[in-house]
Amino acid sequence: MNWTIIIIALLVGLVLLTLEIVALPGGIAGFFGLGLIAFSVWESYAIYGNQAGTIVLLCSMALCIGMLVWFMKAKTWKRFSNDEESDSKVNQESLGVAVGAKGTTIARLAPTGKALIDGKQYEVHAINKFIDPDRPIVVVEVEGYRIDVKEAEDDRF
Numbered sequence: 001m002n003w004t005i006i007i008i009a010l011l012v013g014l015v016l017l018t019l020e021i022v023a024l025p026g027g028i029a030g031f032f033g034l035g036l037i038a039f040s041v042w043e044s045y046a047i048y049g050n051q052a053g054t055i056v057l058l059c060s061m062a063l064c065i066g067m068l069v070w071f072m073k074a075k076t077w078k079r080f081s082n083d084e085e086s087d088s089k090v091n092q093e094s095l096g097v098a099v100g101a102k103g104t105t106i107a108r109l110a111p112t113g114k115a116l117i118d119g120k121q122y123e124v125h126a127i128n129k130f131i132d133p134d135r136p137i138v139v140v141e142v143e144g145y146r147i148d149v150k151e152a153e154d155d156r157f
Contacts, residue, residue, distance in 0.1 A: 100138065103139075
């Protein structure tokens with residue numbers, strides 16, 4: 001075995017560790033990356049002796065630490081992070097919905113969906129079945145920010 005295989009195993013191990021940190025969670029890529037790095041260090045000790053093995057060990061440690069510092073210090077994480085803010089809210093305002101209030105579904109309640117009650121849009125929960133869009137509903141219970149509704153028997157509003 002020559003230096004080329006040891007260096008390739010070390011570099012592939014570092015690439016797999018990088019992929020584990022950045023893109024492939026779950027531990028499999030990191031496990032194989034650490035295994036390849038350990039293999040390259042072990043083989044350099046076994047074939048070329050203590051001095052070469054120690055040099056490979058120190059170089060692999062320096063590369064791992066350098067890679068970690070580079071990821072933390074550079075704006076590398078900015079490329080992979082989601083900077084968009086979500087401004088959606090689930091009934092965050094004062095509800096002002098009373099039991100018995102009537103409305104219509106905007107989207108299918110399966111069992112949760114959007115409905116228009118007293119001219120305002122709310123996220124509601126159907127208590128007994130799925131309700132199709134544009135169907136009349138009536139509020140059955142209001143508990144905290146949860147609004148339970150059922151389909152109204154009559155279509156007159």
